[in-house]
Amino acid sequence: MSLTTFIQHILTGVSLGGAYALIAIGYTLVYGILLLINFAHSDIFMMAGYFMIFAMATMPWPIAIPVVIVATVILGVLIEKAAYKPLRSAPRMSIMISSIGVSYLLQNLATYLFSALPKGYPTIAPLKKVFQLGPVSASLVTFLTPVLTLILVFILMYLINHTKLGMAMRAVSKDYDTSKLMGIKINQIISLTFVIGSTMAAIGSILYFTDRMSVTPFSGTLPGLKCFVAAVLGGIGSVPGAVLGGFIIGISETFLTALGYSTYSDAFTFMLLILILIFRPTGLIGETVTDKV
């Protein structure tokens, strides 16, 4: 592998990783607060793909993008209100089943509405513009994704660490019951979490699908799984962890594919999950917590 191709792959990997990171944030935030693996998140991401297809059919991209983000946020919050909120006091397994139910519903709904055949993803012309950097060439989206990811993460980290709402979020994630007693409006915080998660998923979806060029009702499943693994890898509950995990998985997947092991790149993610669960279940930068008895 020459240096040029190496750099080329790094670039592709970082770009894919950026999209993964954005999706992983949604998983990690929801898990941090509700202790719920939000199985529907991957399908929110998939639906965002379809939203974009329909938005771009009627409007130019600078308008389509915010419309897609808003639509995705509405979907995310709606799901929370309809499927998770009624189960706040139910056993945790019920909420998990509910999230699977939503995932199942979204997939079936997408199949019904848009058919199971791949639908072409619209091209956002400027994003597809190819740039030449020395011997390396890549479209704008490749350069843009990691940069945008980092900017969004910094904004998010600022929000979490330096605002009142962010403090409330951290409190709820640390100790749900006590925060409730302290008068934090739990429902508001949970909604906020879904707003952030869905926003990130929508942006991630645009960046991801621009590179893939088509959407199917099952497009979300595998990336979603990988992004959850990314969140676990980094340390579930931690935003920087999710980003780190996203990049690691994106880069390793790109290299495995480049070396001709594309089938095994999925298996690799799974091996990574098992390894991390064996050696560091708290993730690379997660904290150890002992469950109180």
Added chain:
Amino acid sequence: MKLNNKKTYPMLSIAALVVLAVLLILLEINKNTFGMAVSILQKSAILAIVAVSMNLLNGFTGLFSLGQAGFMAIGAYVTAIFSIPTETIDSVYYTGGLAPWLKAMKVGLDVLPGFLQISLGILAGGLVAAVFAALIGIPVLRLKSDYLAIATLGFSEIIRAIISSPQMDKITNGSYGLKNIPGFALGLDFLPAGIGTLLVPFSVAGLCIGFMVLVIRSSYGRAFMAIREDGVAAEAMGINLLKHKEISFIISSFFTAVAGGLLAMFMRSIEARTFQITLTYDILLIVVIGGLGSITGSILSAFLVTAAKEWWLRFFDTPLVIGGVTIPLFRTGFRMVIFSLLLMLVVLFFRRGLMGNREFAWADLLSWPRNLSKKASSGPKTGKGGKKND
């Protein structure tokens, strides 16, 4: 009175079984006239095994595996490889041929009668799945139960990817899938040709579910339930959590793969796409509707849901024209939307499903009309072993 019941209820059960057997044999003989019913019954019996296996893990041990599709795929492919007749194997693997070592094994096994080869295949499929389950379980079952859900879901997707990968061409026939898998007919000389269509899936289902019921009713079953109720307390009662969770997970995966083997025989041809994650979700739907923690609920639900899906509610998928007006909603895919809404409905509003965590009992059935009238007059009353809505 009590003594009397002790005698009559088993008698009723035996009578019911005999009636069931007679009905099955009648259907079996007339299977050409009742094609639809036969095929639905076959599929229901197969899914009942998976549903009960899932319930053993989910409803009784409190663990959540989403690997059903993956374990079924393992069972299906192993069974298929064992059972595709050796004469036709080259036409099935027409691109690259079957791996020599597998071919040698098949040639070696040809000394056995066909149905024994198939049985071996089903057993081997179960064992392979059990080994995978054990290996995944060791790291994952120590941790919070959430991780099992995600690890098994990952496993299931990976298995599918590997099965259809070009590197596996000589074993799984890659993306072409496997065909020429023999059906359920036993093909024994002394039996009328074609016998087994219903008897095979039903007796295998009976054996598998019977075994799981025995486990649940044993001291191990109680230990599983204790873990479900409170892992910390169970451990303080001397129950080794990892060991018992492993046992439950292994049994569940074994029988899931056995059902996968039966599914291969039912479908006659399989491909990786058959074992998508939606298959797991379909089974979860069955278990949740039947009631987490109820074996009879899972069985009943397997039959009801399958019949509804494949038969009664088919019309949702075909355009509906009333008085010359086409109702817009009815077209391909609508049925599955209805089913996912049904699942959400049960999860959100009828969390106990059909049976809650109770089991079918003659006493309940026989006193049902009476209870119903009582209920009407004196409000709800929890049945024996029933619990308050949690």
Added chain:
Amino acid sequence: MTEQTLVPVLELKDITMQFGGVVAVDNLSLQVHRGEIVALIGPNGAGKTTAFNVVTGVYAPTNGQVQFKGQTIAENFPRGKMETLYAGQNKGVYTAKVWPTPDLITKKGIARTFQNIRLFKNMTVFENVLIAKHMNMKAGFFSAAFHLNGREEEQMRQESLKLLEMVNLLDLKDEIADNLPYGKQRRLEIARALATAPDLLLLDEPAAGMNPQETHALTAFIRQIKKDFDLTILMIEHHMNLVMDISDRIYVIDFGELIATGTPEQVQNDPAVIAAYLGVDE
């Protein structure tokens, strides 16, 4: 006196338990001898339950050693991140890591109850007790699954029934545990612990939430089971009447540290104890 009676049933040596920066138990040493009823008391958050959790294998101590009948059942020293974070004493004294899972501790003969009752809520009273017999079952998985161990199963059932009779819960045996009144649930939790046939019983606030009459009945109950089952008991309790009435010796801890020990009379008059309970600054 034989050797056996000299070795304490339970001995904690320099136990420190630190969660991140919080030192919940600080260099605690204590001994419980055969046949004693010993109380572990202290204000809320003093670290009593944490000490129980260390003994029963729920937590690995950060430093120190626990011995049961002379055998080490838990030992640890500050390692990894804790090496720098460790805020306790006796660093470097212990060198091994011994941390069996809680079920192994129970098998060795230590049983416990929990501060917040942890029954198997949706199972019957009888099943709750019967579960405890599972760990000593001789039949392997397959012989149990195929119900080939009928005699053993029958024996487990008989023993459980007998135990329920001894603790006066026999008439409630088919009741769902969650439906029992609170006091009965506490009693059932003790019965369930007894079903593991322990030598040492750890009770975490058995009288919590009980009125004086119930507490009085509980006192008699504890005495009774101690005699009937030949037990040694270590108990956490806030009801001082119960503690003073029943204990042979008392250990008092505050902020994880041992501040006093002795007979009920000695402890009652100890200024440090009075200060700790009244919250006087030292």
